Amino acid sequence: MSTRVYDLAHSRTGDKGNTSNISVICYDEKNWDFLKEHLTEAVVMKAFAHIAQGPVKRYEIRNLKAFNFVIERALGGGVTISLAQDIHGKSLCNVMLAIELPSVGNEQKQ
Amino acid sequence: MSRKQSVRIGAGAGTSDDRMTPALELAERGEIDYLVFECLAERTVARENQSRTKDANKGYSPSLHERAQMVLPTCIKKGIRIVSNMGAANPVGGAKAMRMEAKNLGLGDVPIAVVLGDDVSEIVRTMPQLTLMENGEPLESILPTFASANAYLGADLVAKALDTGAPIVLTGRVADPSLFVGPMMHEFGWSYDDYAKLAQGTAAGHLLECTASVTGGCFGWPGVKDVPDLANNGYPFADVTPDGKIVLGKTPGTGGRLDVMTCTEQLIYEMHDPKAYITPDCVLDITGISLTETGKDRVEVKGAVARPRTDTYKVVVGYTAGYIGEGEVSYGGIDAVARARWAAEIVKERLKRRGFTYEDFRVDLIGMSSLHGEPNGRPEPYEVRLRMAGRTTDKKAAHAVGFEVRAMHMHGPGGAGGACEPRVRDVLAVKSVLLPRHLVKTQLVVEGSL
Incomplete structure (x- = not known):
């Protein structure tokens, strides 16, 4: 059984120019270390490879049991010139939530 | 006090x-x-x-x-x-x-x-050497279609x-x-x-x-x-x-x-x-x-x-960047996705034959791939809405996108429905520069009497 990011965390997307930032916030802080180990920049880049050119930078915000992923070149050239429907990429957090990780073990799930 | x-x-x-x-x-x-x-x-x-x-x-x-x-x-x-x-x-x-x-x-x-x-338009216009934060190019590159510059x-x-x-x-x-x-x-x-x-x-x-x-x-x-x-x-x-x-x-x-x-x-x-x-x-x-x-x-x-x-203010510089034209039409039922994809190829071919080119062009299958792109293995939905969009400095070329998509009613694969009117909008883009604070002269005025 794999674990989805969705099972452990909630998320919101923000935008600046051609850059998307996606928060990953643990429901339970005990899963923060698991996500730190498994939800790496490489894993996220792979999940967004068909959407963004990257690179991906991960910032740790331990105090808020959260991470902030900053994904470059993710918004079709930038909000103001993008041909996308979702020019801000507001829906991109759902790609993050669908990422599958190794099993966290049921006792740790929220 | x-x-x-x-x-x-x-x-x-x-x-x-x-x-x-x-x-x-x-x-x-x-x-x-x-x-x-x-x-x-x-x-x-x-x-x-x-x-x-x-x-x-x-x-x-x-x-x-x-x-x-x-x-x-x-x-x-x-x-x-x-x-x-x-x-x-x-x-x-x-x-x-x-x-x-x-x-x-x-x-x-x-x-x-x-x-x-x-409003720092007059200041930044005289500083074409400023670096655009988004792509590292000089401000000069967007000055020809400059629209505004405002410091935060x-x-x-x-x-x-x-x-x-x-x-x-x-x-x-x-x-x-x-x-x-x-x-x-x-x-x-x-x-x-x-x-x-x-x-x-x-x-x-x-x-x-x-x-x-x-x-x-x-x-x-x-x-x-x-x-x-x-x-x-x-x-x-x-x-x-x-x-x-x-x-x-x-x-x-x-x-x-x-x-x-x-x-x-x-x-x-x-x-x-x-x-x-x-x-x-x-x-x-x-x-x-x-x-x-x-x-x-x-x-x-x-x-x-x-x-x-x-010691700098961030300045958003607005500039015009042509037009975005778009159109949409729907396909449902058996082979809906295959017909939508075929329609997209036909529209692209017709735009090409009419001599139109685009700086950026996009095909979306709404209901399948319009939000998160198209990775391999995504299942096909019952119905999709084909959306095509192109950015260009030629307003006619922009209009042609929606025009040719709408024509899928009569000139495309079978069973197309619900095309929208061709849409064209002008593009107002922004990029940013950093401006030394001391160059920005602020002022406070009161309208009316206190």
Whole structure:
């Protein structure tokens, strides 16, 4: 059984120019270390490879049991010139939530 | 001057298109001292600059009239002071329009303090060597279709405007959190170098600047993150004390929720390095922040710190970048996706034969791949809506996209339905530069008599 990011965390997307930032916030802080180990920049880049050119930078915000992923070149050239429907990429957090990780073990799930 | 021991600052808009009535409910029932309307997206000022070019009286946020009519009677009666960037590209024009609204509402002569100086068009035009933050190219590369340049001004100017005593402050481009920090500086006499307090104020401003996004909007998810009475969600406020204590709340008797989860999502929203959120006032570090629920729909914010502000202002430069043309048509049932893909190839072929070229072109299958692209192995839906869009400097080429998509009714694969009219919109793009602060000359004027 794999674990989805969705099972452990909630998320919101923000935008600046051609850059998307996606928060990953643990429901339970005990899963923060698991996500730190498994939800790496490489894993996220792979999940967004068909959407963004990257690179991906991960910032740790331990105090808020959260991470902030900053994904470059993710918004079709930038909000103001993008041909996308979702020019801000507001829906991109759902790609993050669908990422599958190794099993966290049921006792740790929220 | 006697100072209050606590001040309550409410958020009345987080974008020009934000919902209206929650702001009135906040004014009526929130017991607020200030109501802040943040109404400028990145390119809004550029857009309004074009409005002002056509009509010298325009150029402020068009939503100003409706917002003024809605809240002015309550705010004036209760002594709630209004701070807003609805001045956009013409803050003086906006102030005149708002004063006229007040007069028409029978509220008399309402003076308005106006912050000027964010328009740095004349300065940056003479500095083509400035570097665009987005791509490292010189500003010169976008000057041929230049539309506007506005610096994100800070809370110091908002505070000075409030110091005049005017019940309303209107600005052009001011950083979103700064609109909230200004009232705190004004009320408590915070020094512009007191970074401990500016940090707390900036964190509060950032949490408030998107209104309902901290009270359950942009948040709910059935069964996982339920939001009570979301249809009736209320706008937030912050209670601030002179020592920088911050407790958030929302309008009593409204739906939505305000708790650690909603605040955490909003705190990280639009942030890059959480140790370096740069505003005109400070460089905020949120990594030490703790959020504590002190009651129902009450959250205390502690632990924000900040480094000194940078010696530059961020400037958003607007420029025109041609047109985007688009069209849509639907396919359903057996082989819906195959027919939609075939239609897309036919449209592209016809555009090519007509000699049109595009700087960027996009094909979406709505219902399948329009939001998150198309990885391998995604199942086919029952129906899809084909959407095609192209960007070009040729308006005819832009129109042709929607024209040829609509023609799929009669000239494409079988069973196409529901094409939309061809759509063409002009593109107003933005990029950013950093401008040394000392080059920016700000000014404070008061419309009306104090």
